[in-house]
Amino acid sequence: MNYALLADLVLLLHFAFIGFVLLGGLLVLRWRPLAWLHIPTVIWGILIEVQGWLCPLTPLENRLRQAAGAEGYQAGFIEHYLAPIMYPGGLTHTIQLILAALVFLINAVIYTLLWRIWRKRSA
Numbered sequence: 001m002n003y004a005l006l007a008d009l010v011l012l013l014h015f016a017f018i019g020f021v022l023l024g025g026l027l028v029l030r031w032r033p034l035a036w037l038h039i040p041t042v043i044w045g046i047l048i049e050v051q052g053w054l055c056p057l058t059p060l061e062n063r064l065r066q067a068a069g070a071e072g073y074q075a076g077f078i079e080h081y082l083a084p085i086m087y088p089g090g091l092t093h094t095i096q097l098i099l100a101a102l103v104f105l106i107n108a109v110i111y112t113l114l115w116r117i118w119r120k121r122s123a
Helices: 003-030 032-051 057-067 077-086 093-122
Strands: none
């Protein structure tokens, strides 16, 4: 089994999940029932940041990388992949709280706009 490829697929899934958490509300404009999936993912994304939890995809990716003969990483996904790009000094809890607030604000704006659009259509 190609564990390195599976680890890369988990990494892509992780990036896609983050994208969905941030901007999935835009998809709800087209497919309204998708909100039932998107809103829980937003809550999960915010909780991961606020609580400092480790996303379950991180240990899975690490195990696959180790099975492929590579080293895993100890930090969380954001700290390992995004923090070196966005926050070279390291990811602090304060920055995680800011990220959680950003996720909330982006989605609050999107759902407020969606609510206004839906209200106009029904009027």
